[in-house]
Amino acid sequence: MERSWKNQIWRFPVAGMKQNILITGFMGAGKSSVARALAELTGLFAVDTDDLIESLLHCSIKSYFVSHGENAFRRLEQRLANWLASSVDHTIVATGGGFFQVQGLMELGQVCFLNADFDTICRHLHVCAGDQQTVMRPLFQNLEAAKKRFDERLPLYRQNAHHIITVGTQDSMDLARQIQDILRQNGLLAQ
Ligand SMILES: Nc1ncnc2c1ncn2[C@@H]1O[C@H](COP(=O)(O)OP(=O)(O)OP(=O)(O)O)[C@@H](O)[C@H]1O
Numbered sequence: 001m002e003r004s005w006k007n008q009i010w011r012f013p014v015a016g017m018k019q020n021i022l023i024t025g026f027m028g029a030g031k032s033s034v035a036r037a038l039a040e041l042t043g044l045f046a047v048d049t050d051d052l053i054e055s056l057l058h059c060s061i062k063s064y065f066v067s068h069g070e071n072a073f074r075r076l077e078q079r080l081a082n083w084l085a086s087s088v089d090h091t092i093v094a095t096g097g098g099f100f101q102v103q104g105l106m107e108l109g110q111v112c113f114l115n116a117d118f119d120t121i122c123r124h125l126h127v128c129a130g131d132q133q134t135v136m137r138p139l140f141q142n143l144e145a146a147k148k149r150f151d152e153r154l155p156l157y158r159q160n161a162h163h164i165i166t167v168g169t170q171d172s173m174d175l176a177r178q179i180q181d182i183l184r185q186n187g188l189l190a191q
């Protein structure tokens, strides 16, 4: 059944706090899938920072990394974060794997970190089956380097989040329900 976003009466305790829901986590944690499921549950729209950035580019993010480098990509992410801050509210935002590093992240809305361990991520991306979905992910070309980046980032993802959701074998809809419950329990989302 279709639900209007107007049914979602938000009760944020902090005046001036943005009322978005941001989903953070490593590549393959399931951010986009959970954002879509949460959109279905709440009637809110979901956007994806990687898709929004690609809409600016004349190429894929992977090609952009090759032609312009990672630092240029991070500047685009910051530009996007600034636009979210000025122009976007009441929206679910699935973020790119490194978006959690932008300045002002925690003011953009409720940040929900999808805490999947590296084995779970590899399972999601079918790394073990050889049928890898890592081809389009420039920072997941080398398994060892990806694991090193994962280990370095883990404490930072945790620090830069309002809520931490442990990802095991649940499907995306279960995880979205869990987020909905957490936000409701905290009085941040209508019952
Ligand atoms: N809870 C889940 N259980 C099993 N597979 C999942 C789950 N969530 C996502 N997947 C699968 O993992 C892959 C990556 O999912 P998704 O694109 O949602 O992750 P992501 O965190 O947004 O990744 P990225 O930021 O790298 O694009 C997809 O094939 C998706 O079907």
Ligand SMILES: O=C(O)C1=C[C@@H](O)[C@@H](O)[C@H](O)C1
Binding pocket: 026, 027, 050, 061, 095, 096, 097, 098, 099, 137, 138, 139
């Ligand atoms: O983890 C990262 O730093 C990235 C993840 C992807 O979602 C893309 O945003 C890009 O490939 C960088």
